[in-house]
Structures are given as C-alpha cells and as structure tokens.
Amino acid sequence: MAEIFDLAEPLARVAEGTAWRAEDPDRKNRRVDRLCGPAPGGRPEEVVDEILERVLDDPDLRPLSWLSGGLRVAAAVALVDGPLGNGTGFLVAPWLLMTNNHVLPTEEVAEAAGVRFGYQQQESGDVVGVKNVRVDPARFFVTSPEDQLDFTVVALGPMPGGVDAPGDVLGTIPLVGSTGKILEGEPINIIQHPEGRPKEIAFRNNRLIKLVDDDVLTYSTDTDRGSSGAPVLNDQWELVGLHRSSVEATDAQGRRVDRTGRPVDSSTPTALRAWTANKGSRVSAIVRDLAARSYDAERRALADSVLAGGG
Numbered sequence: 001m002a003e004i005f006d007l008a009e010p011l012a013r014v015a016e017g018t019a020w021r022a023e024d025p026d027r028k029n030r031r032v033d034r035l036c037g038p039a040p041g042g043r044p045e046e047v048v049d050e051i052l053e054r055v056l057d058d059p060d061l062r063p064l065s066w067l068s069g070g071l072r073v074a075a076a077v078a079l080v081d082g083p084l085g086n087g088t089g090f091l092v093a094p095w096l097l098m099t100n101n102h103v104l105p106t107e108e109v110a111e112a113a114g115v116r117f118g119y120q121q122q123e124s125g126d127v128v129g130v131k132n133v134r135v136d137p138a139r140f141f142v143t144s145p146e147d148q149l150d151f152t153v154v155a156l157g158p159m160p161g162g163v164d165a166p167g168d169v170l171g172t173i174p175l176v177g178s179t180g181k182i183l184e185g186e187p188i189n190i191i192q193h194p195e196g197r198p199k200e201i202a203f204r205n206n207r208l209i210k211l212v213d214d215d216v217l218t219y220s221t222d223t224d225r226g227s228s229g230a231p232v233l234n235d236q237w238e239l240v241g242l243h244r245s246s247v248e249a250t251d252a253q254g255r256r257v258d259r260t261g262r263p264v265d266s267s268t269p270t271a272l273r274a275w276t277a278n279k280g281s282r283v284s285a286i287v288r289d290l291a292a293r294s295y296d297a298e299r300r301a302l303a304d305s306v307l308a309g310g311g
Contacts, residue, residue, distance in 0.1 A: 097155075232280045
C-alpha cells in the first residue's frame with residue numbers, strides 16, 4: 001500500500017551524503033552516546049560533530065566483522081508463507097515473530113500461515129537446511145492496523161523435531177525503544193525475502209531519508225513485493241524500523257504522478273508508476289504500543305520477553 005509524502009527536499013539533502021549535519025543537536029548527541037558511550041558532563045556540539053564526521057563521512061570501508069554481524073542477524077529472518085501472499089518476518093524474542101499487519105492481519109490468517117527459516121542460497125546456489133516452523137496465534141497474537149503502525153507480533157511453535165524456541169536456536173533482533181540509533185543520511189540495511197525468493201540483503205545506495213514523525217521513517221533502500229515485514233537495520237545491525245510499503249511520487253499539488261508527470265489513475269500501467277522511497281514503522285513507536293497494552297499472565301510473560309530486549 002503506497003502512501004504519499006513530499007520528499008523533494010529530503011531526497012536532495014540525502015544525495016549530498018551529509019544530511020546528518022542538519023539534525024537537531026540533541027539527536028546528534030544521543031547518536032554519539034550510542035556509538036561511543038555517554039561522556040561524563042556531556043560533549044560540546046563541536047566535539048559531537050567531529051565524531052560524526054569521522055564515523056559518517058569516511059569511505060565505505062568496513063571490517064570483516066561487519067559481514068559476520070549481518071549473517072548473525074540474518075539467521076533470525078524468515079519467509080512468511082501466508083494465505084494473503086508472501087512476506088518477511090523476524091524473531092524479536094525466543095518464541096515471537098514480527099511482521100506486518102497486512103501480511104498476518106488476523107489470528108485466522110496467522111493460523112493458516114507457515115514460517116521458513118534458513119531459506120537462502122549457499123555459495124553453490126543450492127538451498128539447504130530450511131527449517132519450517134508453525135505459527136501459534138492462540139498463544140500470542142498482537143496487531144496494529146495497516147493504517148496505523150502496521151505490525152503483527154505472533155507466537156511460533158518449537159523448532160522442527162524438538163522443543164527449542166526458535167529464537168534460542170537462531171537468535172533474535174531485539175526491539176530497542178530508545179532513540180539515537182540513526183540519523184538522517186546514515187545507511188539503512190534490509191534483510192528480506194523479495195517476491196518470496198531466498199533471503200536477500202539490500203545494503204548499497206541505501207540511506208535514511210527522513211524521520212517523518214514519531215511513528216514513520218523513510219529510506220532509499222531497495223525492496224520488492226514480499227519484503228513487507230522485513231527488519232530495517234542501521235549499520236551496527238540494530239533494528240530501527242519495520243518495513244511496510246513504498247512511497248509514491250507526487251506533484252506540487254500532492255497528486256500521485258507517474259514517471260511522465262501525469263496523474264496516476266486505475267489505468268496507469270505498473271511500469272509507469274513512480275516511487276520515491278520506502279517507508280517503515282519506527283521501532284520506538286512499536287515498543288510504546290506493545291508496552292501500553294494489557295495482557296493476561298501468559299501473554300504478559302511473552303510480551304515482557306520482547307520488551308526486555310531493550311524496550
């Protein structure tokens with residue numbers, strides 16, 4: 001589902017690669033605290049900018065451990081086979097998976113879905129070692145509508161042939177509710193199952209475009225159908241958002257337009273549709289939503305297992 005934003009100015013800023021410089025000083029300070037640890041008495045603004053210059057304006061060189069960190073996080077990402085189509089999901093606690101509401105909108109839909117971990121190509125091109133895990137919405141199911149935060153958190157069954165929680169075997173991607181995880185212009189990496197294909201990662205030409213409000217962020221990272229529900233990650237492999245949809249191009253009057261500048265209608269061919277960015281729900285907003293809900297005793301324990309990850 002596409003949503004419309006006027007992104008001309010933010011896109012121009014990101015193209016310069018230095019959009020973080022225009023960020024609020026408090027946000028920059030929180031980002032440096034997260035990267036380097038808090039400083040007794042705080043840091044002067046010029047010191048904060050010097051640190052960010054070194055971190056964000058360096059060439060695109062990464063230690064090899066960056067790759068192993070990505071592989072570790074990727075183990076928690078799965079293909080969601082649902083009756084409404086394919087999506088992506090990821091483990092946020094030992095027994096709980098997160099995806100979009102529009103992928104698994106109800107307990108009935110979730111009950112009919114399956115989850116595949118390890119669905120990815122090896123160097124040989126073969127796909128081996130896939131683990132199929134059942135979805136268990138009767139144990140836990142929480143959702144936010146597509147026109148709000150568009151997320152679903154649902155319980156899974158154990159790993160095949162055993163009693164182990166999937167997250168205990170494969171790891172999790174914690175929900176961290178605090179801010180300071182990313183600034184505008186920083187890289188955004190997305191691990192996903194586009195069009196139901198084996199697991200892929202987008203990590204080139206990828207930038208946070210804008211923190212639209214407390215709930216939404218937009219970015220230039222590539223996605224496709226089936227990527228809905230994928231984890232949106234910063235360059236330290238921390239979760240910053242939940243991918244949900246693309247953002248459609250608009251004209252000065254706010255009307256949707258195609259690649260030729262003509263207004264979009266039901267007859268506009270897909271090949272002519274114009275997309276300016278992708279959008280996700282901010283993890284801090286999802287944490288606030290989960291923390292504000294009421295649960296019975298069993299579901300409270302499962303909800304706390306998510307919030308304990310950094311909520």
